Amino acid sequence: MQPVAEVKPICLQSAVKNTIEMLGKSHVLEILYFLSRRGGPVRFNELKRELSITATTLSRRLEEFIEFELVTREVFAEVPARVEYTCSAKGKTLRPVLRDLFEWAESNNS
Numbered sequence: 001m002q003p004v005a006e007v008k009p010i011c012l013q014s015a016v017k018n019t020i021e022m023l024g025k026s027h028v029l030e031i032l033y034f035l036s037r038r039g040g041p042v043r044f045n046e047l048k049r050e051l052s053i054t055a056t057t058l059s060r061r062l063e064e065f066i067e068f069e070l071v072t073r074e075v076f077a078e079v080p081a082r083v084e085y086t087c088s089a090k091g092k093t094l095r096p097v098l099r100d101l102f103e104w105a106e107s108n109n110s
Helices: 014-023 026-040 044-051 055-067 095-107
Strands: 071-076 082-087
Touching: 014 071, 026 044, 026 055, 026 082, 026 095, 044 055, 044 082, 055 071
Parallel strands: none
Antiparallel strands: 071 082
């Protein structure tokens, strides 16, 4: 009798694992939630100020979000250069999930 092959849950399969790992990094959930609620473009320094996050961490997270197509980045040909970040349509689909997660955390924080 051959052993039954173990089926990994979807969150641990390679196609999805990178996304799950990215969502577990520091400040990811709060940045995505802020951007999804904003409804419009946000500049880097405004995000940094609103979320009390270091420039290095924010820069890394925004690069990852762009790679995962959760955020769009628009550069304006101005002096000084202006860069705006907006939650993409794909990123906005996370809003109800994040809202529920934060509501659950608040309700169960005793």
